[in-house]
Amino acid sequence: MTLTADAVLSLSTFLPHWQGHRALTRRTIEAFPEGELFTFTPAPPMRPFGQMAGELLFVSAMTLDGLRTGEWPEPDWSTMPQTKADLLAAWDALSDRLAAEWSGVKAETVARLQPLPWGEMPGWVAAMYAVDNEIHHRGQGYVYLRALGQEPPAFYER
Amino acid sequence: MTLTADAVLSLSTFLPHWQGHRALTRRTIEAFPEGELFTFTPAPPMRPFGQMAGELLFVSAMTLDGLRTGEWPEPDWSTMPQTKADLLAAWDALSDRLAAEWSGVKAETVARLQPLPWGEMPGWVAAMYAVDNEIHHRGQGYVYLRALGQEPPAFYER
Numbered sequence: 001m002t003l004t005a006d007a008v009l010s011l012s013t014f015l016p017h018w019q020g021h022r023a024l025t026r027r028t029i030e031a032f033p034e035g036e037l038f039t040f041t042p043a044p045p046m047r048p049f050g051q052m053a054g055e056l057l058f059v060s061a062m063t064l065d066g067l068r069t070g071e072w073p074e075p076d077w078s079t080m081p082q083t084k085a086d087l088l089a090a091w092d093a094l095s096d097r098l099a100a101e102w103s104g105v106k107a108e109t110v111a112r113l114q115p116l117p118w119g120e121m122p123g124w125v126a127a128m129y130a131v132d133n134e135i136h137h138r139g140q141g142y143v144y145l146r147a148l149g150q151e152p153p154a155f156y157e158r
Numbered sequence: 159m160t161l162t163a164d165a166v167l168s169l170s171t172f173l174p175h176w177q178g179h180r181a182l183t184r185r186t187i188e189a190f191p192e193g194e195l196f197t198f199t200p201a202p203p204m205r206p207f208g209q210m211a212g213e214l215l216f217v218s219a220m221t222l223d224g225l226r227t228g229e230w231p232e233p234d235w236s237t238m239p240q241t242k243a244d245l246l247a248a249w250d251a252l253s254d255r256l257a258a259e260w261s262g263v264k265a266e267t268v269a270r271l272q273p274l275p276w277g278e279m280p281g282w283v284a285a286m287y288a289v290d291n292e293i294h295h296r297g298q299g300y301v302y303l304r305a306l307g308q309e310p311p312a313f314y315e316r
Contacts (some may be wrong), residue, residue: 007165008268008282016165017286023217042200043304052310118314124166128175129314136313139297146201155294156276156287 006040011110015102018131019095020158022060026091027153028054028090028141034084040146044076050145052081052137061094066114067105067123072119160264169268173260176289177253178316183292184249186299186309187211192242200305207302210294210295211245212238219252224272225263231274243246 009017018084029049038050058075067070081087110123138142142152167175186205187195196208215234224230239245268281279287300310 007168008172008285009167013282014249016187021290045300046301046304066278124171127166132179133313135290135293136297141292141303142294143201143204143298146204155291 005048009014010110011105011107013125014045015098017059017126018127019098021134021138022091022095022098022154024153024158025053025089025141026147027055028138029084029087029091031145031150031152032084032141033148033150036144036148037084037087040144040148042144046140049137049141050082050084050087051080052140054133055079056137057090057094059133060130061097063126064094064098064101064105066116067127068101068107070114072108072114072116083105096148168200169263169265172285173256176218176285177256179289179292179296180249180253180256180314181209182313183296183299184246184253185241186303187245187249188298189303189308189310190242190299191306191308194302194306195242195245196240197252198302198306200302207295207299208240208242208245210298213248214292214295214309215239215248217291218288218304219255220286222252222256222259224274225267225285226259228267228272230272230274261303276311286307 013071032040032049036048036049041048056075058077058080062068062072062075081090110125113120114123114126118128142155145152163211164212165171190198190207194206199206213235216235216238220233221228239248270281271278272281272284274284300313303310
């Protein structure tokens with residue numbers, strides 16, 4: 001598939017867009033001191049970044065599976081990774097799955113309404129939302145890192 | 159223009175995507191107390207949110223003009239709005255310009271390399287970057303608001 005004349009993002013350019021953002025989020029997770037990733041928050045009641053990243057991981061996995069199969073069961077949030085090593089390993093495993101399985105996503109599914117746990121929306125809206133939500137929470141992680149005296153990764157590098 | 163079979167975002171769906179994010183950023187600006195918007199930071203050396211929002215405003219204006227004309231002069235950052243009222247008025251004026259002028263953006267320009275002040279990239283990459291950068295900094299604004307004891311607007315509403 002190639003970029004069509006009126007497309008801003010096609011199915012084939014969406015994958016590197018998504019993977020580029022996931023690589024940046026991985027560097028953001030890595031930048032957290034192990035002891036702070038799942039405990040620190042600079043502004044209660046906001047969650048620690050490790051919990052946000054676990055949500056991003058599960059929503060991205062659900063989005064890949066949903067776009068491939070048309071089925072969108074709500075993730076079992078109680079099984080989110082609880083250590084930095086587990087989180088990074090699960091992150092990498094999903095990156096590998098995206099690379100291997102994205103070609104199985106059909107244009108019809110992306111255009112059609114999909115039954116997400118939080119309501120029906122077209123597949124492309126769900127795909128965009130997954131990335132937008134990741135950018136949103138990762139931006140929050142940047143403030144957490146600065147509050148911890150850590151340098152966040154460069155935003156423009158993917 | 160309609161959504162083509164393999165498109166995740168077309169030129170015509172990109173505009174409501176962008177405007178929806180700009181409406182949410184507007185609500186985020188509004189949620190800041192006047193006295194904190196251009197002064198408060200919870201994590202130095204991070205900038206106050208008013209300065210980030212001024213950057214977002216100018217980059218979005220540059221992106222609209224660049225995609226319409228092919229010319230991308232660097233904004234004059236010294237002229238960014240310095241009060242909440244001025245920032246919101248400029249924000250609304252640009253929303254009106256986007257609504258009126260987006261149809262003048264040609265698919266060829268979006269596909270072609272564009273000379274941004276910080277390097278050449280395809281027009282569609284510049285367009286995506288403008289929105290992604292807005293989501294990133296707005297997410298940071300959410301932490302600022304929480305640190306100020308203010309409730310940020312709902313992320314899923316556009």
